[in-house]
Amino acid sequence: MATAAASTTTALIRELTLRGVILGGLITLLFTAANVYLGLRIGITFATSIPAAVISMAILRYFQGSTIQENNIVQTIASAAGTLSAIIFVLPGLVMVGWWTGFPFWLSVAVIAIGGILGVMYSVPLRRALVTSGDLPYPEGVAAAEVLKVGAGVGGVEENKRGLAAILMSALVSAGFAILAQTRIVAAEAARAFKFGAGATSVSTSLSMALIGVGHLVGLGVGIAMLVGMITSWFVLVPWQTGLAGVAGATDLQALVGDTFRQKVRFIGAGTIGVAAVWTLLKIIGPIVKGVLGAIAANRARRAGQGAGLPITERDLPITIVVGTIIASMLPIGLLLAAFGQSGPVGSAMGGTLVVTILYILFAGVVIAAVCGYMAGLIGASNSPISGVGILAVLGISLILAALFPAVDASATQALVAFALFVTAIVFGIATISNDNLQDLKTGQLVGATPWRQQVALILGVLFGSVVIPPILTLLNDAFGFQGAPGAGANALAAPQAALISAIAQGVLGNNLDWGLIGLGAAIGVAACIADEMLRRSNKGMLPPLAVGMGIYLPMALTMLIPVGALIGHYYNRWAARAANPDFAERLGVLMATGLIVGESLFGVAFAAMVGATDSAAPLALVEEHGWAVPLGIALFAAAIAWLYLTTRKKAALPLAA
Numbered sequence: 001m002a003t004a005a006a007s008t009t010t011a012l013i014r015e016l017t018l019r020g021v022i023l024g025g026l027i028t029l030l031f032t033a034a035n036v037y038l039g040l041r042i043g044i045t046f047a048t049s050i051p052a053a054v055i056s057m058a059i060l061r062y063f064q065g066s067t068i069q070e071n072n073i074v075q076t077i078a079s080a081a082g083t084l085s086a087i088i089f090v091l092p093g094l095v096m097v098g099w100w101t102g103f104p105f106w107l108s109v110a111v112i113a114i115g116g117i118l119g120v121m122y123s124v125p126l127r128r129a130l131v132t133s134g135d136l137p138y139p140e141g142v143a144a145a146e147v148l149k150v151g152a153g154v155g156g157v158e159e160n161k162r163g164l165a166a167i168l169m170s171a172l173v174s175a176g177f178a179i180l181a182q183t184r185i186v187a188a189e190a191a192r193a194f195k196f197g198a199g200a201t202s203v204s205t206s207l208s209m210a211l212i213g214v215g216h217l218v219g220l221g222v223g224i225a226m227l228v229g230m231i232t233s234w235f236v237l238v239p240w241q242t243g244l245a246g247v248a249g250a251t252d253l254q255a256l257v258g259d260t261f262r263q264k265v266r267f268i269g270a271g272t273i274g275v276a277a278v279w280t281l282l283k284i285i286g287p288i289v290k291g292v293l294g295a296i297a298a299n300r301a302r303r304a305g306q307g308a309g310l311p312i313t314e315r316d317l318p319i320t321i322v323v324g325t326i327i328a329s330m331l332p333i334g335l336l337l338a339a340f341g342q343s344g345p346v347g348s349a350m351g352g353t354l355v356v357t358i359l360y361i362l363f364a365g366v367v368i369a370a371v372c373g374y375m376a377g378l379i380g381a382s383n384s385p386i387s388g389v390g391i392l393a394v395l396g397i398s399l400i401l402a403a404l405f406p407a408v409d410a411s412a413t414q415a416l417v418a419f420a421l422f423v424t425a426i427v428f429g430i431a432t433i434s435n436d437n438l439q440d441l442k443t444g445q446l447v448g449a450t451p452w453r454q455q456v457a458l459i460l461g462v463l464f465g466s467v468v469i470p471p472i473l474t475l476l477n478d479a480f481g482f483q484g485a486p487g488a489g490a491n492a493l494a495a496p497q498a499a500l501i502s503a504i505a506q507g508v509l510g511n512n513l514d515w516g517l518i519g520l521g522a523a524i525g526v527a528a529c530i531a532d533e534m535l536r537r538s539n540k541g542m543l544p545p546l547a548v549g550m551g552i553y554l555p556m557a558l559t560m561l562i563p564v565g566a567l568i569g570h571y572y573n574r575w576a577a578r579a580a581n582p583d584f585a586e587r588l589g590v591l592m593a594t595g596l597i598v599g600e601s602l603f604g605v606a607f608a609a610m611v612g613a614t615d616s617a618a619p620l621a622l623v624e625e626h627g628w629a630v631p632l633g634i635a636l637f638a639a640a641i642a643w644l645y646l647t648t649r650k651k652a653a654l655p656l657a658a
Contacts, residue, residue, distance in 0.1 A: 020060075027048075027056070056071045076458060087429060090497075092477075098485065119437065129284060130373050142442065143590075144440075163587070174597075185622065187634075190634055209599070217569070269553025270395075270518060272528065275525025276528060277389075330361075337419075344412060360400060376439045387501070393424045424505075433462060569589065584652065
């Protein structure tokens with residue numbers, strides 16, 4: 001009786017509603033447009049889950065009967081579409097290599113939608129393996145859940161009041177500092193290049209309070225692993241490679257270091273991520289199989305009329321629908337590939353090429369969905385090196401095409417490069433969505449959402465995003481163009497990730513890629529895997545190999561503060577364990593760290609809108625760059641973080657009202 005009653009109560013909760021879908025679609029339009037423009041203009045995108053949750057709560061509170069689960073659906077739709085905008089890391093490459101002159105609407109929609117829907121389907125069994133049964137921190141998923149809980153008033157009155165105050169306080173400080181940094185009164189980033197050994201390197205950090213929050217949430221183990229990768233990258237690999245290039249004649253040391261990192265060390269990092277990804281997949285294959293078997297068992301129970309008695313955590317989309325959708329998707333993928341490849345060398349061997357390519361998409365989709373979901377669980381969707389996964393995906397299909405067509409002329413090579421990018425776009429859609437989906441499903445787990453409803457919302461988010469992205473790409477291509485594309489003007493958009501992925505396809509198929517760098521990265525990955533296993537078996541900690549690979553691959557500016565935040569969070573939690581109310585003290589720290597992400601994320605939305613409206617990369621700049629900006633920024637940043645943690649400790653130490 002208790003189970004039936006609980007099931008009835010769950011069914012009555014307002015969750016997947018028409019107004020939630022409409023609101024999610026409207027937020028999608030705003031966030032996706034902002035992310036596409038910002039990503040193409042300056043090479044970064046922002047996480048959309050938390051801003052969407054905040055906006056949803058602010059609007060739905062005026063409607064009768066709104067629930068935390070309904071707000072969760074809104075943020076799920078908006079975050080799926082916003083994350084799908086990362087397809088800009090691949091599709092512009094087709095224009096940059098001269099194969100497309102624009103973005104055909106229906107063809108682009110089909111590529112984005114099919115890849116995204118496959119990402120949702122691959123994520124369904126992964127939810128059981130990596131979310132329900134896993135122990136990954138999912139920092140952004142936890143942060144979004146905390147925001148939703150506080151907004152819905154979950155917990156005691158006094159606890160909720162202090163939690164809301166902690167989020168607001170840190171969000172205001174985080175957003176305030178981000179605004180001040182954009183005025184250029186203080187620096188947004190600190191960097192210094194210098195000679196090191198026989199070469200050169202640099203130390204840099206973006207003064208991002210959100211990264212401190214992420215570090216607090218991911219914990220010390222992941223933070224240390226990223227620090228190991230960062231040290232390996234910037235104090236071993238970069239000095240070595242700059243030494244080979246020659247430092248003596250360099251007129252701009254910072255430019256030399258930056259170019260070396262992008263053109264050399266990132267490929268080493270991609271090799272490390274590749275090995276770590278395979279190792280991680282082997283380690284989680286057991287839970288994945290268990291998750292698939294659990295989904296099959298739940299489907300049997302549903303068919304036997306026992307679906308109402310299933311726990312809410314077992315109510316995924318039926319596994320028959322999941323598998324059927326994956327298999328059925330291969331038909332439109334085959335038609336798209338056939339239409340795209342008919343004018344090049346693929347057209348002369350269409351049947352065999354399509355079979356091999358479709359099998360590659362099936363296999364790579366499974367691997368990449370698992371790896372991206374794991375990476376999101378480690379450090380969050382917005383900090384995952386998703387372009388590194390794109391590198392591995394384009395490497396895979398380029399190697400296949402090089403084996404199938406070993407000796408072709410220049411025009412045929414261009415056609416193969418375009419075909420490789422087209423296939424990568426489909427696989428990359430799987431990567432971006434699975435990178436976001438499991439984060440959203442973690443949020444859903446923490447707020448009591450029904451998995452299948454949230455998975456439907458993810459599909460809706462994909463469909464919204466796939467319709468919105470191509471027109472925005474067309475608009476930006478017509479207005480600015482892309483650097484490196486035929487006829488690009490002086491104001492062309494950089495699209496740095498698309499340029500890198502296109503260059504890799506050209507390097508493999510043109511037979512001029514430096515495989516030694518990738519091989520070295522693979523060797524580092526093997527060493528990291530061995531070290532992690534030794535630490536775990538001796539109960540001395542862990543060194544997640546993927547986190548090490550991320551530390552090598554990502555710029556230091558994006559990684560430096562994550563280990564710092566992890567260390568600060570570690571010491572805060574040690575203090576919280578000795579507090580009068582340890583659970584509340586620790587949760588207040590989580591809420592404060594969440595606020596750091598919330599404030600900067602919301603400002604990211606507003607800033608993207610300002611960049612688009614003014615066509616300026618620095619629309620808030622009040623002064624020219626000056627010498628005091630960096631030391632003043634570092635001092636103010638450190639003081640603000642110290643004040644936030646000390647204030648949070650004081651509030652956590654106060655007894656809760658009875």
